[in-house]
Amino acid sequence: MITSNLSESDVNVLSTAMDRVVPAVDDLPGAGGMGLAIVVVERSRADERFWNALTTVVNALSSAGSDGSGEFASMSGDEQDDALRAVEMSEPAAFALWLDVVFTIYYMQPAVHKRLDWHGRSPQPVGNEMPPWDESVLSKIRQREPFWRKV
């Protein structure tokens, strides 16, 4: 478990970035607007890889804002996307893992499941149903002569 934490302004940067990568849709706010930045931070603190990815992305976005062009959170949407793309280019592995964590947490939310008409259950213990095995599907392939290579 990681002992350090993100500052309030870093969480703000994270939340803003999350709104750009998973934007608002229908009646749902973006991933940041749903209050999920805190969840991303907490879950990332439990895994060193997640944490390193998160801090790499957030630090890069924060410093993108300090080059005179203004704070990340107060940039225009297009500028924020440009900053995100720049991090994606410069830190591809960290960005990809951070994105996977954000997506995974966003798609764990019941409100998102409802919008997608997804049952939202964990895979077990209920499982799913399937039609039974139907042997008639073999009718064509069964006509083929054995063709394995004899030795």
Added chain:
Amino acid sequence: MTTTDHNPDRTADVLIIGAGASGAAVAASLAEAGFDVVCIEQGNWQDASKFPTVEPDFELRQMSSWSINPNKRKLREDYPVNVDDSAIDPVMFNGVGGSTIMWAAHTPRLHPSDFRVKTLDGVADDWPITYEDLEPWYDLNDHVMGCAGIAGDPANPPRSPRQMPPVPIGKDGEMLAAAFDRLGWHWWPSDNYVNSIRYGEGRDACNFCGHNMMGCYQRAKSSTDLNYWPRAIDQGAEFVTGARVREITTDSTGRATGVNYLDAAGNDHHRKARAVVVAANGVGTPRMLLMSASDRHPNGLSNSSGMVGKNLMFHVYAGVTGVFPGNNERWVGPAANMIMSQEFYETDPSRGFVRGYSYQSGRGPGGPGAAARGGKVPWGAGHHEQVKRRLGNTVGLGVIGDDLPEEHNTVTLDPRLTDSSGLPAPKITYTVSKNSRALLDHGLIQAQKVMEEAGADEVDVNRFSREAGWHLMGTARMGDDPERSVVDSYGQSHDIDNLFIVDGSVFVTGGAVNPTPTIQAIALRAADYIVNERQDLKS
């Protein structure tokens, strides 16, 4: 749960290192034949009711503490693997049941030709055994593990009746099968060690949750903690878990005398045995032999040939994913094992490569999180539309290619990286050969044709899968020539007559199918050899 050593001073007849697919098979056979067996395993027993598939955050866990990759999982019982110089990451599970806790349980057999590639195709080496030599043990293993499938596949020699009917192939399987039929190409329902009906002690039929690579809550997927181990323990086999073997010990004549291991608290123990069986998998086994180097065995144990750790094979993987819009619920059913095709399994000189590949179909991952991850769905504008389009609507076709042995693909000991006990971690050096690349490229082109024939709206191509080192083979290979191999055809070390190796390390070539039925058949055959020919090892 950790089991401690209750008989530390007793000399076991046979001590087995590793409680996975092969160690379990050997343990049950030997214990049933009256041998005094002890197994030392670095991991622990698994409680199926606690597998993460019952939790709402299962996908997040799959990316960390339940990853198939030990470098991501990082549990105490895992050892790290240096993959800086490897194109493929080895994946495995360390615990009772070994990697069968996480495996997909797709269980084809090698073909007769796989044992004769030198004779037939002029590459690599022939095995010292044939398909026919192994067949009785393949059958025995199918019976114990429980095989769902159907005999009659024209791409393979005739096979005994399967224990259970095939797992349903579902709408997706039927769709792909019809496409193969129209192309005039082979396909057949996969053999699976997944229950299509109740089979085995307390094991239900599969309930099609689609996530069997995080352990099977339903116990429908066969793993050796559910069958071989209970049998072995019933017959008196002893177990020490949470215990990491650091070396195999030898006497002044060079024979094995037992092992030194570290318990979970880091305390050192010695356990004596008349014979040692190494079943620590194709990475763990060469690591163990190399860690057991001593003045008498400066290059590692059983390594007079210099072949320990060389000729590492993984199988090379690539694949295509077809997107079939509509609301198709394509995640329903075991993750990876609907149907397979072996149309391109054998060498055809006109294709520009030797040997070949199988296709293994895979279901789309269930859940919107899985639909979003993996780099095919954009972030930002267009994200929601793409997730909706893909959710439940993708089907995969994997190419699993024969990966011929090359001596420069190796497992060695890393000079710096260590595991949680301070023991040297393995380092993998592995490059993809031209032959492997050529056969993958061929496979990808044909796979796209299958998807198009099936009516895919879009086909994504994954040219190479890095985190696909689930098949660990070749690093202590068998052979008749002690100068070119580590063990004989029964897994007995050429150098040390009371040391046996029974896991995928002994493979001479890898074929183009998942290896575990072959690994377990080899282990069962080795056990029968010990029972019949090595009564001297019995107290």
